[in-house]
Amino acid sequence: MQVSVLRAVLDANDLIAKENRKQFDAHGCFVVNLMSAPGSGKTAILARTLEALRGRLRAAVIEGDVQGTLDADRLAPLGVPVVQINTDPHFGGECHLDARMIRNALPVLDLDGVDVLFIENVGNLVCPAEFSVGEDRKVMVLSIAEGEDKPLKYPLMFRVSQLLLLNKLDLLEHLDFDLACFRANAARVNPALPLIELSARTGQGFQAWVEWLVDEVAASATRRAS
């Protein structure tokens, strides 16, 4: 019974996600749902990405956290619109963003002035993978400090994502992280998942990630125009 209740929750979520998607398309706004475990570096990646996009794409951010505005505060100096969602009025803190939360946040943003909207999900490798929010692309982050076994232990996140960012590459020499083994594990779970290895601390690998974004936004605009 619990499972069927949750199935109904997911179906209701998908309906609202489709409405969100229509709204994003109507305003020509490309949306990235950024997901990872806690502390993988989503906010650090975002901060550097927003700097790299300045003058190329107009960006905005929706921050999802159980409590607080720490991440929104970190991004505020970068001069892009940032909206904070706190999930904690529900059930001691929802462990993911859902489509309804995003819908409720949208009136605050002027989507006509946004080329790319980043939605930073709650730090969690399980549930966010199950809830679409109307995004164009799901992008997941994994830090090499988390270990090379994660694709095998949390496969759904690796299956639903369209891009994997492997972060904290600057720590490679200090960890027992087997990069070849990680690549093989990720490919075993989702052979079609592109992988970009980077470091939000040093900027290594960021060019590939920024080019991916710019290309995706352009391709999305072309699709909408045709």
Place this chain on the structure above:
Amino acid sequence: MQVSVLRAVLDANDLIAKENRKQFDAHGCFVVNLMSAPGSGKTAILARTLEALRGRLRAAVIEGDVQGTLDADRLAPLGVPVVQINTDPHFGGECHLDARMIRNALPVLDLDGVDVLFIENVGNLVCPAEFSVGEDRKVMVLSIAEGEDKPLKYPLMFRVSQLLLLNKLDLLEHLDFDLACFRANAARVNPALPLIELSARTGQGFQAWVEWLVDEVAASATRRAS
């Protein structure tokens, strides 16, 4: 409405958790519910702990993962009973263990031969905090690679735990982790939460953790006998 459904789920869980607890008490078995985000080092801590307890306490482990037996396989050579729970038949993979899953795993274990049972929860800083499984103590792990802001962003886990293990201390010189700031953040969220700083890689800090365990098991036996 969703919230009331979940409230009912939690109430039902608490009932089964109390039954589990009675069973643990009847067999004189002390139970630790070990929780953290993915990749914080729960299994590495367990492996070293099981070695340190050899000859002092008889241990057993219940491993909770969405999929696979990787962690159980890692612990198997240590010669203690290990039971694997996979949560993935439910809802694309439950993000936490609940009391029913633990109840279903118990018949496999000879609890009379176990002084301390470790339950390694699914890697997640949110939902496991909400589901008791009948444990004596909730122990949480945080890796310093996850950042010093985590108590403020995931406060419930820090509030419900009776001990905090700060892991990967060997990486301190390679990270921008502010230890004093972390201690202050943790104390702000839960001033009563004891903190042990350790490294599962080097063994630093393990003596304090093992003594904590031995003392807790002894105190629990005394309570039961009185």
